[in-house]
Amino acid sequence: MRALVVGAGLMGQGIAVEVSRGVEEVVLCDVSEDALERARRGIELSLKTLEKHGMADRSVLNRITFTTRIEDGDAADIAFEAVPEDVELKGRVLRDIEAVVGENAPVCTNTSIIRVSDLAGFLERKKRFLGVHWMNPPHVMPLVEVVTSRYTDEGVAGRVAEFLRGIGKRVVVCREQSAVNRFSAAVLAEAERMMESDGMSFEEIDTVWRYHLGILYTLFGPLGNLDYVGLDTILLVSKYLSSTGERIAIPDWLVEKVERGELGVKTGRGIYSYDRDQSEMLVERIEKILGMLRFLRTLEG
Ligand SMILES: NC(=O)C1=CN([C@@H]2O[C@H](COP(=O)(O)OP(=O)(O)OC[C@H]3O[C@@H](n4cnc5c(N)ncnc54)[C@H](O)[C@@H]3O)[C@@H](O)[C@H]2O)C=CC1
Numbered sequence: 563m564r565a566l567v568v569g570a571g572l573m574g575q576g577i578a579v580e581v582s583r584g585v586e587e588v589v590l591c592d593v594s595e596d597a598l599e600r601a602r603r604g605i606e607l608s609l610k611t612l613e614k615h616g617m618a619d620r621s622v623l624n625r626i627t628f629t630t631r632i633e634d635g636d637a638a639d640i641a642f643e644a645v646p647e648d649v650e651l652k653g654r655v656l657r658d659i660e661a662v663v664g665e666n667a668p669v670c671t672n673t674s675i676i677r678v679s680d681l682a683g684f685l686e687r688k689k690r691f692l693g694v695h696w697m698n699p700p701h702v703m704p705l706v707e708v709v710t711s712r713y714t715d716e717g718v719a720g721r722v723a724e725f726l727r728g729i730g731k732r733v734v735v736c737r738e739q740s741a742v743n744r745f746s747a748a749v750l751a752e753a754e755r756m757m758e759s760d761g762m763s764f765e766e767i768d769t770v771w772r773y774h775l776g777i778l779y780t781l782f783g784p785l786g787n788l789d790y791v792g793l794d795t796i797l798l799v800s801k802y803l804s805s806t807g808e809r810i811a812i813p814d815w816l817v818e819k820v821e822r823g824e825l826g827v828k829t830g831r832g833i834y835s836y837d838r839d840q841s842e843m844l845v846e847r848i849e850k851i852l853g854m855l856r857f858l859r860t861l862e863g
């Protein structure tokens with residue numbers, strides 16, 4: 563099996579390394595010889611680091627062909643586009659990719675946020691086109707988002723997800739746009755409001771996330787964490803914010819759960835279900851948080 567990766571910048575080089583785990587050959591294509599040279603050096607250095615951790619070896623380089631000729635990806639079985647975030651440029655490149663790859667090959671875009679159905683408009687074989695949004699750095703971060711357009715064939719998306727799972731990725735399926743970047747945009751908008759209206763600094767904003775939300779969201783997820791706060795409390799907070807004119811969602815499911823007495827860990831059921839009582843869950847939560855804090859301290863040295 564051979565894969566074509568187009569765009570050998572920050573993302574393309576990591577994507578090439580990661581994809582090489584599941585295919586015999588990766589053709590990494592860029593318009594710039596300099597970019598290809600930087601990519602080769604970047605990949606060499608990354609592989610050295612991954613090798614140190616037993617996660618890859620340098621033989622990966624032998625499976626990657628560096629080229630400025632997209633035709634070298636002739637008859638590829640799968641293609642990943644990673645050129646800059648510009649609709650027209652991506653459209654042109656995706657059309658070129660479609661012209662060289664095998665007729666049944668899925669064509670995947672790494673767009674950060676462009677609606678995948680908009681990009682599908684440039685292609686003939688729309689059913690075989692989808693987003694595969696890799697995280698930075700792609701050869702290290704576990705998550706990949708499979709992003710479907712309104713034309714994407716479910717079977718094609720399923721096979722691409724299977725390929726990604728096969729190379730060790732954690733896959734989520736989104737519609738049209740990356741969930742990661744929708745979150746990022748919302749966080750950036752709120753951070754900007756707090757800096758603008760409350761005078762908070764870059765460092766203060768990052769501290770709020772690094773020493774609290776980032777820890778809890780990593781361990782429990784932003785929704786799972788609500789179960790520990792108590793959904794009744796969350797509903798009261800949301801209602802108050804709403805009454806002061808804040809743009810805030812009060813989801814129907816939240817109101818219904820509170821009405822049913824499904825308040826989270828304290829009642830044994832909320833967003834998730836719990837088979838232990840609140841005190842036992844608290845002990846488990848403390849253990850997990852302490853584990854995370856110990857780990858973070860090792861990074862700080
Ligand atoms: N930087 C990030 O953290 C992430 C970026 N993305 C998305 O991935 C895509 C690529 O981003 P980066 O790798 O950061 O950009 P980059 O600027 O580092 O790399 C883009 C590469 O594409 C090449 N290129 C430009 N036109 C080309 C063409 N016609 N044919 C072949 N190659 C061409 C450039 O020479 C460059 O090497 C963008 O859509 C970006 O939004 C997605 C996830 C994370």
Ligand SMILES: O=C(O)[C@@H](O)C(=O)[C@H](O)[C@@H](O)CO
Nearest residue numbers: 673674696697698742743746
């Ligand atoms: O523009 C993007 O696509 C990026 O912001 C990302 O998705 C993030 O870098 C992601 O990889 C996680 O930080």
